[in-house]
Amino acid sequence: DAGITQSPRHKVTETGTPVTLRCHQTENHRYMYWYRQDPGHGLRLIHYSYGVKDTDKGEVSDGYSVSRSKTEDFLLTLESATSSQTSVYFCATSGGGNTEAFFGQGTRLTVV
């Protein structure tokens, strides 16, 4: 399995506060992704990166920003957390092309 570590694994935060989730990989994969998982919606893409400093929006990017300053790290920031952002967040990586993605264990975020 690809070495993908998400931190923190669980977080409770208050509405209006900024939150940063971290994804770290040891596979030197070019692509990194952030998804959120909610009942009835499956996995929805928030943002993805196709190289250092190269990022693009997914289908549910409003209220989120990302940064990738080095190959192994991809940060997801909730600029001002809202209750609608309570979810389980997954990071994934892939080598690109038509190859499969590998997933981290997820971060459960609760916004109160």
Added chain:
Amino acid sequence: GNSVTQMEGPVTLSEEAFLTINCTYTATGYPSLFWYVQYPGEGLQLLLKATKADDKGSNKGFEATYRKETTSFHLEKGSVQVSDSAVYFCALVGYTGTASKLTFGTGTRLQVTL
């Protein structure tokens, strides 16, 4: 854009029953197709994959065939076990030459009982 549609769950089966979970897709070009499995409290794990038309992916008794003519990738298993209880996601990756993006279905929960 690309999309994946899979049957809604939950699917409840008795142990040793035959399993089919339907998956159809819409995509441009020549995507690769995947089935992922998620056990409670865990991330997604790749179950099987197929990279071109008529390819059959298989793993742990599960199989799926890439059918371009029907744009389908149905998951099958001849005899399910209680340990197969999980959520199954159909997915595709479409590479445009500049970006490689994965698209998932909404997932199908499988419950296997004794």
